[in-house]
Amino acid sequence: MKIYRDEDADLATLAGRTVAVIGYGNQGQAQALNLRDSGVAVIVGGIEDEYARQARDDGFTVLPIAEATAQGDILLLLVPDEVQRHVYAECIAPNLTGGRTLCFAHGFNIHFGLIRPPTEVDVIMVAPRMIGSGVRQRFLDGMGSPAYVAVSQDASGRAWVTALALARGIGATRAGAIETTFAQETELDLFLEQATWAALTRALILSFEVLVEDGFDPEMAALELYGSYEAAEVLREMAQQGFFRQMRLHSRTSQYGTLSRGPRVLPDSMKRTFRRVLEEIRSGRFAREWRREQEADYPNFRRLWEEAQAHPMNAAEEPGRRLFGTSPSEP
Numbered sequence: 001m002k003i004y005r006d007e008d009a010d011l012a013t014l015a016g017r018t019v020a021v022i023g024y025g026n027q028g029q030a031q032a033l034n035l036r037d038s039g040v041a042v043i044v045g046g047i048e049d050e051y052a053r054q055a056r057d058d059g060f061t062v063l064p065i066a067e068a069t070a071q072g073d074i075l076l077l078l079v080p081d082e083v084q085r086h087v088y089a090e091c092i093a094p095n096l097t098g099g100r101t102l103c104f105a106h107g108f109n110i111h112f113g114l115i116r117p118p119t120e121v122d123v124i125m126v127a128p129r130m131i132g133s134g135v136r137q138r139f140l141d142g143m144g145s146p147a148y149v150a151v152s153q154d155a156s157g158r159a160w161v162t163a164l165a166l167a168r169g170i171g172a173t174r175a176g177a178i179e180t181t182f183a184q185e186t187e188l189d190l191f192l193e194q195a196t197w198a199a200l201t202r203a204l205i206l207s208f209e210v211l212v213e214d215g216f217d218p219e220m221a222a223l224e225l226y227g228s229y230e231a232a233e234v235l236r237e238m239a240q241q242g243f244f245r246q247m248r249l250h251s252r253t254s255q256y257g258t259l260s261r262g263p264r265v266l267p268d269s270m271k272r273t274f275r276r277v278l279e280e281i282r283s284g285r286f287a288r289e290w291r292r293e294q295e296a297d298y299p300n301f302r303r304l305w306e307e308a309q310a311h312p313m314n315a316a317e318e319p320g321r322r323l324f325g326t327s328p329s330e331p
């Protein structure tokens, strides 16, 4: 991995350039605040809503997106991925003249050609590996949070310099900004969501169903599976101590059980399914399916959510949540 640090990035390259943060949500607010604290001129582009009020309360000038696009030299497109192409087509493209920089925090729309900026515009990515509150908090703590950086179009010859300066402005080069491509970032992100997290999610659901069908108390099953935070702690320890090394925190019975049964529960043949998922991502098949789903107003997505909300795990987890003092929240 090629990792860039503060000394590889020059904030001075942003001097005299205005960054227009389009969308003041999870990432928008954190990145706008961090950039401003780094001495960068920031304006916010958005629709008149709660987020716009928040941006004004935070001391930013908030303009309609088209106007912010016209005034910004660097545009950080931080509205949700599903709405980016509509916002781009309606408000940004008509006001996007040459010499500007379009910066994304996720590669999906560029990689799959849903947004096709003109060739005279720089297209870059600065994609934090953390939710916005973490990006802000770690900036305030002085640590910064890692991010991916990539360039898909370098019209000016300065695209990398700009990407690294932005990464420094949000605090990413303090922790380390990792060089990648739009393709790699997008495919990796989707693969994790569709294979890794899908398998883990499914493993927890099936475990719950087996335990309950075989007579275990549903509330205890939910508590054991994820409600007690043990699963969350295991993931944290994997990151901190190492994937296998953290196993030493558990009994030998646990280590032997996990290592000996694992290949039977999820055999090597499952790699074929994982590869098919990756192929669907790489071929653009998933992107096409997801676009059709959006255009049809999410019929399958709604059905899947209804099924998820009706699952008995939702009721079974409540006592555990009360036990740990976690207040229930709407999905």
Ligand code: NDP
Residues within 6 Å of the ligand: 022, 023, 024, 025, 026, 027, 028, 046, 047, 049, 050, 051, 077, 078, 079, 080, 081, 083, 087, 104, 105, 106, 127, 128, 129, 130, 131, 132
């Ligand atoms: P959010 O959903 O938190 O923020 C969305 C912002 O866009 C809000 O200000 C919202 O206002 C506005 N918005 C939503 N719909 C529209 C619309 N139709 N027209 C104009 N504005 C709209 O997004 P995120 O910060 O989560 O995601 C932004 C980008 O960052 C994405 O590319 C995402 O992949 C990437 N990213 C996100 C991470 C995360 O942790 N969330 C991590 C790394 C990258 P309102 O809803 O009021 O319209």
